[in-house]
Amino acid sequence: MxxxxxxxxxxxxxxxxxxxxPIPLEHKDPYTLLIAVLLSAQSTDVKVNQITPLLFEVADNPYDMVKLSVEEIREIIKPVGLSPMKSKGIHGLSKILIEKYNGRVPQTFEGLEELPAVGHKTASVVMAQAFNVPAFxxxxxxxxxxxxxxxxxxxxxxxxxxxxxxxxxxxxxxxxxxxxxxxxxxxxxxxxxxxxxxxxxxxxxxxxxxxxxxxxxx
CATH class of the missing domain: 1.10.1670.10 (Helix-hairpin-Helix base-excision DNA repair enzymes (C-terminal))
Known part of the structure; x- marks a missing residue:
C-alpha cells in the first residue's frame, strides 16, 4: 500500500x-475556547469541561477575568493541574486582549502565539475551531x-x-x-x-x- x-x-x-x-471542549465563543484549550494542557477534556462552567460563571470574557486575581483564578481551575502557570496565563492574556485587541481574540497564529501560556498547538486549535482557518x-x-x-x-x-x-x-x-x-x-x-x-x-x-x-x- x-x-x-x-x-x-x-x-x-x-x-x-x-x-x-463534535468539538470536545465546550465553549461559546473564541475567548472561552481559548481558555478551555489552554486549560486542557496535560489534562483531560472531561475534567476541563467540568471546570470551565465554574470559571465562566464568574468570568466568561477578558474584562471580567482581569477583575479576578491570579489566585482567585487558580482556586477555580486547580483540579485541571498546572494551575499556577495556567492562572497567570489566563489573567495575563486577558489583560493583553483588552489592551491590544479591544477584548477580542486575534485571528492570526502570530497574535495568538504571542499571548502568555499560548503555544503553537493551542493557537492551531483556536484558528481551526473558532475561525475555521486550516490548521492541524x-x-x-x-x-x-x-x-x-x-x-x-x-x-x-x-x-x-x-x-x-x-x-x-x-x-x-x-x-x-x-x-x-x-x-x-x-x-x-x-x-x-x-x-x-x-x-x-x-x-x-x-x-x-x-x-x-x-x-x-x-
Missing part, C-alpha cells in the same frame, strides 16, 4: 465512522496514530504536524484532526489497545508496530 493509498483509506474510513464530529493541531492521539499508521516518523509533534499537512488535503485538516483524535480515543488508545477493533491500523499499520503488538499479545 502506497502512502497515498493509506491516506485515502484513512480519510474514507474516518468519514464513514464520524460523518459529523497535533495532540498525543494524532502523534501516536500517525506513527502507528506509518505516516510519520514519530520523532516529535512538530515533524508529525509537518507530515500530516503534507499528506492530507488542506481543506480536510480541520475535520480530520478531530476525527483522528476521536478515533484514537475509541479504537486505538495507548493503553488497552485491541488491534481487532482498530480497523485502520490493522489494515495499514507500520509492520514493526503490528509485529510488536502481536508479540506482546500472543
Amino acid at each position: 502506497t502512502k497515498q493509498e493509506k491516506v485515502a483509506f484513512v480519510i474514507d474510513t474516518l468519514e464513514s465512522i464520524y460523518p459529523e464530529i 493541531p497535533v495532540d498525543t492521539h494524532i502523534h501516536r496514530l500517525m506513527y502507528r499508521w506509518g505516516l510519520s516518523t514519530g520523532k516529535n509533534v512538530k515533524q508529525t504536524e509537518k507530515d500530516a499537512k503534507r499528506l492530507f488535503p488542506k481543506d480536510k485538516w480541520n475535520k480530520l484532526h478531530l476525527q483522528i483524535i476521536w478515533y484514537g480515543r475509541q479504537y486505538s488508545p495507548a493503553r488497552g489497545w485491541d488491534l481487532e477493533k482498530d480497523i485502520i491500523t490493522k489494515k495499514i499499520g507500520r509492520k514493526s508496530v503490528l509485529k510488536d503488538y502481536r508479540k506482546k499479545n500472543g
Whole structure:
C-alpha cells in the first residue's frame, strides 16, 4: 500500500465512522475556547469541561477575568493541574486582549502565539475551531496514530504536524484532526489497545508496530 493509498483509506474510513464530529471542549465563543484549550494542557477534556462552567460563571470574557486575581483564578481551575502557570496565563492574556485587541481574540497564529501560556498547538486549535482557518493541531492521539499508521516518523509533534499537512488535503485538516483524535480515543488508545477493533491500523499499520503488538499479545 502506497502512502497515498493509506491516506485515502484513512480519510474514507474516518468519514464513514464520524460523518459529523463534535468539538470536545465546550465553549461559546473564541475567548472561552481559548481558555478551555489552554486549560486542557496535560489534562483531560472531561475534567476541563467540568471546570470551565465554574470559571465562566464568574468570568466568561477578558474584562471580567482581569477583575479576578491570579489566585482567585487558580482556586477555580486547580483540579485541571498546572494551575499556577495556567492562572497567570489566563489573567495575563486577558489583560493583553483588552489592551491590544479591544477584548477580542486575534485571528492570526502570530497574535495568538504571542499571548502568555499560548503555544503553537493551542493557537492551531483556536484558528481551526473558532475561525475555521486550516490548521492541524497535533495532540498525543494524532502523534501516536500517525506513527502507528506509518505516516510519520514519530520523532516529535512538530515533524508529525509537518507530515500530516503534507499528506492530507488542506481543506480536510480541520475535520480530520478531530476525527483522528476521536478515533484514537475509541479504537486505538495507548493503553488497552485491541488491534481487532482498530480497523485502520490493522489494515495499514507500520509492520514493526503490528509485529510488536502481536508479540506482546500472543
